Amino acid sequence: MGVKGGLHTTGAKWFMIESQRHSYHLVDPSPWPISGSLGALATTVGGVMYMHSFQGGATLLSLGLIFLLYTMFVWWRDVLRESTLEGHHTKAVQLGPRYGSILFIVSEVMFLFAFFWASSHSSLAPTVEIGGIWPPKGIGVLDPWEIPLLNTPILPSSGAAVTWAHHAILAGKEKRAVYALVATVSLALVSTGFQGMEYYQAPSTISDSIYGSTFFLATGFHGFHVIIGTLFLIVCGIRQYLGHLTKKHHVGFEAAAWYWHFVDVVWLFPFVSIYWWGGI
Amino acid sequence: MASAAARSGLRSLAARAKATAAPAARRRMSSSAHDDAHETAKWEKITYAGIVTCTLLAAYNLSKGHPHFDEPPAYPYLHIRNKEFPWGPDGLFENKHH
Numbered sequence: 001m002g003v004k005g006g007l008h009t010t011g012a013k014w015f016m017i018e019s020q021r022h023s024y025h026l027v028d029p030s031p032w033p034i035s036g037s038l039g040a041l042a043t044t045v046g047g048v049m050y051m052h053s054f055q056g057g058a059t060l061l062s063l064g065l066i067f068l069l070y071t072m073f074v075w076w077r078d079v080l081r082e083s084t085l086e087g088h089h090t091k092a093v094q095l096g097p098r099y100g101s102i103l104f105i106v107s108e109v110m111f112l113f114a115f116f117w118a119s120s121h122s123s124l125a126p127t128v129e130i131g132g133i134w135p136p137k138g139i140g141v142l143d144p145w146e147i148p149l150l151n152t153p154i155l156p157s158s159g160a161a162v163t164w165a166h167h168a169i170l171a172g173k174e175k176r177a178v179y180a181l182v183a184t185v186s187l188a189l190v191s192t193g194f195q196g197m198e199y200y201q202a203p204s205t206i207s208d209s210i211y212g213s214t215f216f217l218a219t220g221f222h223g224f225h226v227i228i229g230t231l232f233l234i235v236c237g238i239r240q241y242l243g244h245l246t247k248k249h250h251v252g253f254e255a256a257a258w259y260w261h262f263v264d265v266v267w268l269f270p271f272v273s274i275y276w277w278g279g280i
Numbered sequence: 281m282a283s284a285a286a287r288s289g290l291r292s293l294a295a296r297a298k299a300t301a302a303p304a305a306r307r308r309m310s311s312s313a314h315d316d317a318h319e320t321a322k323w324e325k326i327t328y329a330g331i332v333t334c335t336l337l338a339a340y341n342l343s344k345g346h347p348h349f350d351e352p353p354a355y356p357y358l359h360i361r362n363k364e365f366p367w368g369p370d371g372l373f374e375n376k377h378h
Contacts, residue, residue, distance in 0.1 A: 050366050051366055053366060057366075058366075129357060130357055136357065137355065138352035138353055138355050138358055139352070139358075140349040140350075140352065143347060146341055146344070146347075147341065149337070149341075150334070150337050150338055150341050153330060153333050153334050153337060154334045156330065157327060157330025157331055157333070157334055160323055160327045160330050161323075161327040161330075163323045163326075164320060164323035164324050164326070164327050167316050167319040167320040167322075167323055168320045170316040170319075170320075171316035171317045171319070171320050172316075173317070173320060176320060176324070180323075180324070180327070183327055183331070187330075187331070187334070190334075190338075199373040200373055201347075202373065203349035204358075205359065205371050205373070205374050206371055207359055207360045207361065207371060208357070208358045208359060208360070209357040209358060209360070210357075
């Protein structure tokens with residue numbers, strides 16, 4: 001039922017919560033959906049203007065992205081307040097975020113599958129325009145046994161660290177859980193750093209034939225997902241430090257762990273199919 | 281990793297079910313916590329082993345120099361430029377075509 005009284009609790013709201021006869025959470029009106037819509041509109045229009053060299057495009061794009069990020073932050077902040085501080089997330093309510101997280105990850109799988117389809121389509125039957133071979137003639141490829149091989153144990157080690165964090169939370173070991181999340185994030189940052197270093201050393205670019213396009217799209221989006229997962233885990237680490245995550249209720253952390261395991265597993269596919277098979 | 285995560289998820293669900301179903305909730309809770317403590321220690325060791333492996337592999341990899349590539353011939357499908365990027369002639373990670 002949440003805390004009775006408090007600085008911002010009105011008598012009417014207290015009465016409403018007390019009189020509730022169901023397990024669900026009837027949310028209060030929120031400004032963030034319209035805020036997110038306006039941010040998306042500004043981002044889209046700003047992006048088009050920027051790509052077409054209209055004056056002010058870069059500014060509008062930047063402001064749109066800032067507004068979108070702000071909306072994400074305050075919206076998730078509100079959800080956190082509703083669940084952790086006000087206690088609205090019963091077992092029934094928790095199913096919503098759980099299903100949402102799983103469906104989001106499934107949609108990401110389909111998203112990334114398209115890149116492997118495009119890459120396989122071009123590499124399995126290379127056209128005569130690029131020399132009839134794969135990689136195309138004149139393309140310098142990265143050695144899969146250098147940095148890519150190095151990233152292959154780093155991400156699974158990070159997955160092991162997040163599993164360590166999960167069990168530490170279940171066992172009620174608060175400090176060990178924070179250390180585990182620090183280890184997880186550190187490994188993620190190392191992995192991202194190596195990927196960035198490799199991009200700067202790469203002999204080809206995104207505009208070097210279909211090879212460059214598919215290579216940088218697949219590895220670039222994986223890298224972007226690593227960054228998103230890292231931010232998610234940083235937020236979980238802060239919340240663990242603040243005491244938000246308990247043995248019984250840590251849905252936000254579970255979503256981050258599911259996402260992180262997904263990102264780890266996905267890395268193996270571009271490593272095998274793009275760096276290894278597609279690069280030699 | 282995914283199967284390990286699924287297994288640990290299923291185990292935690294099973295432990296939770298036992299805790300709620302069994303009459304001696306306190307004892308089950310204790311054994312569940314003990315099992316989680318054991319799992320925590322196990323995954324901590326696995327994490328440390330992974331970190332050591334990555335460190336050694338990184339040291340080995342970085343001790344070698346990075347490879348150098350010759351400039352390829354000017355094939356029409358390389359360095360395609362129908363129009364410039366909004367920020368200039370080079371892509372995000374390029375500093376080579378000047």
